Amino acid sequence: MFKFLFDRDTWQEVYDSFSKNKLRSILTMVGVWWGILLLIGLLGSARGLENSFNRLFGDFATNSVFVWGESTSKPFKGFQEGRQVRLSLADAKKIEKNVEGIEFVVPRSQNQATVVRDFLSGSFQMAGDYPLLDQVQKKKLIHGRFINQNDIDFNKKVTLLSEETYKQLFKKDENAIGEYVQINGMSFKVIGIFKNGDVNMGPPTDMHIPFTTFQQIYNRGDEIGWMMITGKPEYDIKQIEADAKLLLKNLNKIHPKDNRALGSFNLGKEFSKVTGFLVGMQFLTWFVGIATLIAGVFAIGNILLITVKERTKEIGVRRALGATPFEIKRQIVVEAVFLTLVAGVFGIITGGWILIGLDAAFGQGDEAAIVNASVSIAVVFVALVILVILGTLIGLIPAFKATSIKPIEALREE
């Protein structure tokens, strides 16, 4: 059935009819070329943007919500309004236990600390953290390690410094791991240097110390600054936020309708807005690309229709010499598919060049707006299949037109 595709004569015929009208054939192909170029260029750019968002959010467990206490706006159970809500470690434990779909709850405390080393000193944001923080917000460690359970259990006086903090307290290239710094007059051993990510949720952190140590030195007892609640991927983070807040209101004697007592930031919600935008963009890209492609393929069909009209007599001669209608149709369809495919492949190649150009212009470095702009082989394959199908369908129109005229009438044509 498809033997003719490997026949040199089939392609000789295609080449002949192409070379007979080079300029027109090339102009015809521009439409399809442009469609595929748009499709590949836009899809690749969309992918690049998506990659860049993913890189920004990549350090975070995105199915998370952050909750902290603010002041009440409604009196409740004998309490006046304007009371400062203070969340506790026990609240965090209860949320972890009682709210459905929780992956983990990470309590955090934060305060300003004065740090001194030799003759250098500075004021920094210091957070008391559990090792679990690393799961929610991946820390990029340059040197050393993060806080571990041992540090928590024994209230160890150890600290991690951000790269910026390190630069202020240490000389260039000086080894900091194992050295001591004075935090509020107490000696802390440096166990790691980390890098802050491109996107920070909440105030930037300059240093981390074990949570228990933090509570001890600031005499916080059970009270925590805020908590990060991460849901399991299959659970809706908005529901988790609502459930957790309701529980917290209950535990802290807050009026159920008091919307100001608890502050929160729902990372999952924000993230899904971005991903929703990206999905929309991809849909738009496919829509625009395919629509342009169809327009291009129609142009090819149109030109082939004219070509067939011009070649009426030739087709008549061929039929007088014994070409069956099927052979004539097949040849025209092959030409249509060939034109679309060649244009498509050129479009894919030039689209690839555009992506390479985009990558060179915007894709370099850590702050790149477009990361690894690319399309998958599957997309290229799908595009090619669509081209073949469209080319075949559109080729059928001139093909049937060519054989609808009787050979005798075709021969009479001048």
Place this chain on the structure above:
Amino acid sequence: MLKINQLHKSYPIGDSSLHVLKGIDLKVEEGEMVAIMGSSGSGKSTLLNIIGMLDEADSGDYILDGLPIKNLTEKKAAIYRNKFLGFIFQSFNLINYKNALENVALPLYYQGMKRKERQEKALFHLGKVGLADWADHLPKELSGGQNQRVAIARALAANPKLLLADEPTGALDTTTSYEIMAFIQQLNDEGKTILMVTHEEDIANMCKRIVRLRDGVIMEDKKVEQVRAEQYV
């Protein structure tokens, strides 16, 4: 070889119809060389087209070499044309972007013959019309007489039973016409059956039999003393 019985054909013109062939009876034996003559509108081209399976009769029988030609599908007609018939047209009808060899090889291509074999055969037939050296020339690089010789080679390539020529010399000057006729006579000498439409008396006299049509009926059907074309070349 060819038997036609009570052949009728009419063409619709607006609401009425034009009766072109009004009951043609014709019998052609193998090895004959027949000229079909008549003024324009006499139906001679229509008759040739029906014999060439390019057109279909309304009624009547047409038997080619024992094979009834009736109610053919386009595909079947194409295969029969390819197998049994060779066409020579007034305006040559060569494909202008193919060289002489490729033009001659075209019927063989539609027979499904392999490229190499096809080209050998085409070259052989080109040689027979004396154009082997012109094989890779395009039609526009050849004279009218040469083009008609290429067309004759093409008609012969598939080794047809019957050669149909529609005014084969209509587009040529007298000298070249006689040259072409000499070729056609030579083919007939070798045993090919030839049917030719012409309106030139001298050309018709180079055939062995003349059939005259007028208004869709055969007026006269006579054997003639063949005038050899070589003497004029």
